[in-house]
Amino acid sequence: MNYIGTRGFREPRTFAGALLDGLAPDGGLYVPETYPTPSFDLTAASAGDYGLLTEKLLTLFGVDVLGAEAVQKAAARTKAAFLNDAGKTPLVQVEDNLWILELWHGPTLAFKDMAMQMIAPLTDAALAQTGEKLTLVTATSGDTGAAAVRAFAGSEHVKLVVFHPLGRVSPVQRLQMTTVEADNVLNIGVEGDFDDCQRMVKRLLGEEELKQNGLISSVNSINWGRLLGQVPYYLAAAAASGAEKPEFVVPTGNFGDAFAGWVGRKIGGNVGHIHAAVNRNDALAQAINTGHYVRHQAVETASVSMDVQAPSNFERLVFEASNRSAEGTKGVFDNFNATGNVHLSGDLQDALRAQVTASTISEEETAQTIKYAHDKWGKVICPHTAVAIAAALKRNDGQPIIALSTAHAAKFPDFVTKALGFAPEVPEAIQKLHGHKETIHSIRNDEFAALEAVKAFAHG
Ligand SMILES: *Cc1c(COP(=O)(O)O)cnc(C)c1O
Numbered sequence: 001m002n003y004i005g006t007r008g009f010r011e012p013r014t015f016a017g018a019l020l021d022g023l024a025p026d027g028g029l030y031v032p033e034t035y036p037t038p039s040f041d042l043t044a045a046s047a048g049d050y051g052l053l054t055e056k057l058l059t060l061f062g063v064d065v066l067g068a069e070a071v072q073k074a075a076a077r078t079k080a081a082f083l084n085d086a087g088k089t090p091l092v093q094v095e096d097n098l099w100i101l102e103l104w105h106g107p108t109l110a111f112k113d114m115a116m117q118m119i120a121p122l123t124d125a126a127l128a129q130t131g132e133k134l135t136l137v138t139a140t141s142g143d144t145g146a147a148a149v150r151a152f153a154g155s156e157h158v159k160l161v162v163f164h165p166l167g168r169v170s171p172v173q174r175l176q177m178t179t180v181e182a183d184n185v186l187n188i189g190v191e192g193d194f195d196d197c198q199r200m201v202k203r204l205l206g207e208e209e210l211k212q213n214g215l216i217s218s219v220n221s222i223n224w225g226r227l228l229g230q231v232p233y234y235l236a237a238a239a240a241s242g243a244e245k246p247e248f249v250v251p252t253g254n255f256g257d258a259f260a261g262w263v264g265r266k267i268g269g270n271v272g273h274i275h276a277a278v279n280r281n282d283a284l285a286q287a288i289n290t291g292h293y294v295r296h297q298a299v300e301t302a303s304v305s306m307d308v309q310a311p312s313n314f315e316r317l318v319f320e321a322s323n324r325s326a327e328g329t330k331g332v333f334d335n336f337n338a339t340g341n342v343h344l345s346g347d348l349q350d351a352l353r354a355q356v357t358a359s360t361i362s363e364e365e366t367a368q369t370i371k372y373a374h375d376k377w378g379k380v381i382c383p384h385t386a387v388a389i390a391a392a393l394k395r396n397d398g399q400p401i402i403a404l405s406t407a408h409a410a411k412f413p414d415f416v417t418k419a420l421g422f423a424p425e426v427p428e429a430i431q432k433l434h435g436h437k438e439t440i441h442s443i444r445n446d447e448f449a450a451l452e453a454v455k456a457f458a459h460g
Helices: 015-021 042-047 050-060 068-082 112-130 143-152 171-178 194-205 224-228 231-241 256-266 283-290 314-321 326-339 346-355 363-377 383-395 413-420 447-459
Strands: 003-005 030-032 091-095 098-102 134-139 158-165 185-190 215-217 247-251 274-278 292-294 341-343 356-360 401-405 441-443
Touching: 003 015, 015 112, 015 215, 015 224, 030 314, 042 050, 042 231, 050 068, 050 231, 068 112, 068 231, 091 231, 091 363, 098 231, 098 383, 112 143, 112 158, 112 224, 134 143, 134 194, 134 447, 143 158, 143 171, 143 185, 158 171, 158 194, 158 447, 185 194, 185 447, 194 215, 194 447, 224 256, 231 256, 231 401, 247 256, 247 383, 256 274, 256 314, 274 283, 274 383, 283 292, 283 346, 283 356, 314 326, 314 346, 326 341, 346 356, 356 383, 363 383, 363 413, 383 401, 441 447
Parallel strands: 098 401, 134 158, 134 215, 158 185, 185 441, 247 274, 247 401, 274 356
Antiparallel strands: 003 030, 091 098, 292 341
């Protein structure tokens, strides 16, 4: 089981290589050389223990190059982040044909835990094999950084540097990053905004001085390893619902989560249609619905983790929808990068829509849906979840639908309180964060200051 790139890179990479590379050398994204066919009973495995299901899927996708122990450890950690407090699949039925899959029972109360908890031990195992050290640098507007800090704290071969915009992440998100005491984690607060952080990270990833010191990479959602951590829950949820080929409605930003559902279907899982629900930042929905893929400046919405205007995993879908044409895929994304405005061919549009549909949900609909979910079902949901449920309610034709719930409402108290008229209950995991020592290394908005800080940490 090897991996190839979406833009023509064909030197086969094992899973370990794809994991440590992140992006293929020509800028493409890694995908399996061919999608594997399970030799085990996928239906039975989906209904069984979540850890065993995850182990089987990881092995199917070649993760066993890292050894059985690494596979078991990764599966055990992702299982612990997935199951609810009662140790059950967190699927809640709210209507005859509508379920909510709560993916926020992990350490930072957001679904990014599912993938991060899994790739941290796998990355450690891959580095143990090569004897290399890795510095991970990442920029965050909140959720990704928190999940990465929790997952990589204490890792043996990885040092993690997270850049966040000072004063511009929510207090809960900040505390989740800065109260973790681990020698291998550095939290840098930048006197700037998220885009400044992202620019710094891009610069650092190309910095020769840092490369001499070992590998340097990022934990962004283009990594195939992260995507793989999200496939098992589609299968487990479908099995737990008892429905035949349920449709999944996925609150979407970078399109990693929705594409993981596509993978679950591709390997023969009991997964029906995939629908991506986006907020006002709807370049993806416009591309699928009108054929025009246009770059706009992202605007801030209540579902802030979905404020993405160039969803990186869209490239994987274009690759598959164009019958795996590397030339066609490269053409679309080179053109998009150069001009920010691409018209997709009619054939490609039809092929895309046959795989995934998409819709846009406004801020007003998001607020109304938070209120509706509470009034009708007694559920307090976060803005990201509300985007998915709003789209699911519009699509409901009596077919079974599972909507993904990606964060706990208490992570986004302001918008939820405004929509409901009262504040969401604060879970113990958040209460516990207060009163701990916070460690933040603040720097001015300056790339040189960023380089100095990372150099000192990486050498230390
Ligand atoms: C990241 C995130 C999403 C979007 O997931 P993608 O894989 O980027 O599409 C949705 N909800 C929450 C809470 C997130 O943190």
